[in-house]
Structure formats: C-alpha cells, structure tokens
Amino acid sequence: GAVVSQHPSWVICKSGTSVKIECRSLDFQATTMFWYRQFPKQSLMLMATSNEGSKATYEQGVEKDKFLINHASLTLSTLTVTSAHPEDSSFYICSASKPATYEQYFGPGTRLTVT
Amino acid sequence: KNEVEQSPQNLTAQEGEFITINCSYSVGISALHWLQQHPGGGIVSLFMLSSGKKKHGRLIATINIQEKHSSLHITASHPRDSAVYICAVFDTDKLIFGTGTRLQVFP
Numbered sequence: 032g033a034v035v036s037q038h039p040s041w042v043i044c045k046s047g048t049s050v051k052i053e054c055r056s057l058d059f060q061a062t063t064m065f066w067y068r069q070f071p072k073q074s075l076m077l078m079a080t081s082n083e084g085s086k087a088t089y090e091q092g093v094e095k096d097k098f099l100i101n102h103a104s105l106t107l108s109t110l111t112v113t114s115a116h117p118e119d120s121s122f123y124i125c126s127a128s129k130p131a132t133y134e135q136y137f138g139p140g141t142r143l144t145v146t
Numbered sequence: 147k148n149e150v151e152q153s154p155q156n157l158t159a160q161e162g163e164f165i166t167i168n169c170s171y172s173v174g175i176s177a178l179h180w181l182q183q184h185p186g187g188g189i190v191s192l193f194m195l196s197s198g199k200k201k202h203g204r205l206i207a208t209i210n211i212q213e214k215h216s217s218l219h220i221t222a223s224h225p226r227d228s229a230v231y232i233c234a235v236f237d238t239d240k241l242i243f244g245t246g247t248r249l250q251v252f253p
Contacts, residue, residue: 074243133177133236137189
C-alpha cells in the first residue's frame, strides 16, 4: 500500500471564486504532505510543505494568502486557491511521505481551469 | 546550470529496444527518485535509491554517489512505456526535480 488520492481530478471555476483541492493518504499516515504545481511541458514546482498540525512552509514566491493549505489530520491535506485567476490554471499534484522516510507517494493530480 | 540534469530530453525507440535515461545532480542528496508521468498527468514512483542498483520487472535503476549520477534502464521496451521519466533528488527536506525525459516507444 501507499496510495494517495486527490479530489477533484479536474475542476473548472470562474475568476474570483475559490477552489478547494483535497489530498488524502488512503492506507498510511502521512506526517508530511507536499503540494506541487505543474505547467504544460514543465517540471513540478514545489509550492509548499505541510506537516500535520502545524502551519505550512511556503516556497519563495508562493503567496500564502492565495494558496491556503491545511493539514488537519494525518491523512488529509487541503489546498484552497482563493480568488482564482486564469493564470492559476495549472495541474496541482500532492504527495505524502511516511514518518522518517524520504520516499514520496504522489496523488493523481487535479487539473484546474479558471475561466 | 540546473541542480538536476537529465539526458536526453526526448527519446524515441522501437519496441524491444534497450533504453537508458541519465540523471546527473550537483547537490548533496539523501535519496534519488525515478518517477514516471503518463499523458494523463498522474505520477508513479518507480524507484527510490540511495546506493547501488534496484530492479523491478523490466526496469533497472543504478546510482553512483561519488560521480553524482544515476541511470534508468528499460529492457525490452514496449509502447506502454511511453511517458515522461523524471529524476528527482531529495536534498535536505524537499525534492529537486529534473526537467524530465519524454520517451516514445513505437510498435
């Protein structure tokens, strides 16, 4: 086991609205979850690292007020894109790691389109 | 210069060919991942290694820590192997990704 799910798999929303993406570890407890975004034909870019029960650590250049991350339990982290704009359209991927390991297990991704 | 470089960037092969994808890195690492991303976008972790060699089915991954180099080999390639293969190194507390190698295997 080590399955990570994301919901929704794709979402279309209008400019100015907020969208919440869920990341769940289905068969293990994830002390750390990572959120990435990926533009077409580019590699993954780390947005933030979240540890259960504490505030997320954001990478330089990522607006923490725009991309709200909550890691409320050992199996669930959420990313909320607030006041979405067309330039937020991207593929968002989460990953989760087990305690004291380097291996990351990736979710299937969420494709966000903002119109 | 990127901290993690992969070569080649694009690769085409005929079914059955032996394929090698290379990854060189310049940072000190704790571990190295080989990932596979299919056109739908989902990412699968193929290997995580910190020394030596690992084998899973037709896939083999090797790493040379002294030379800061890793290779991913695919034996008897198949069209279903067509995907983007990404090398990622774990530096301190996060993964640093290579730009990926786009592989197309033709029947």
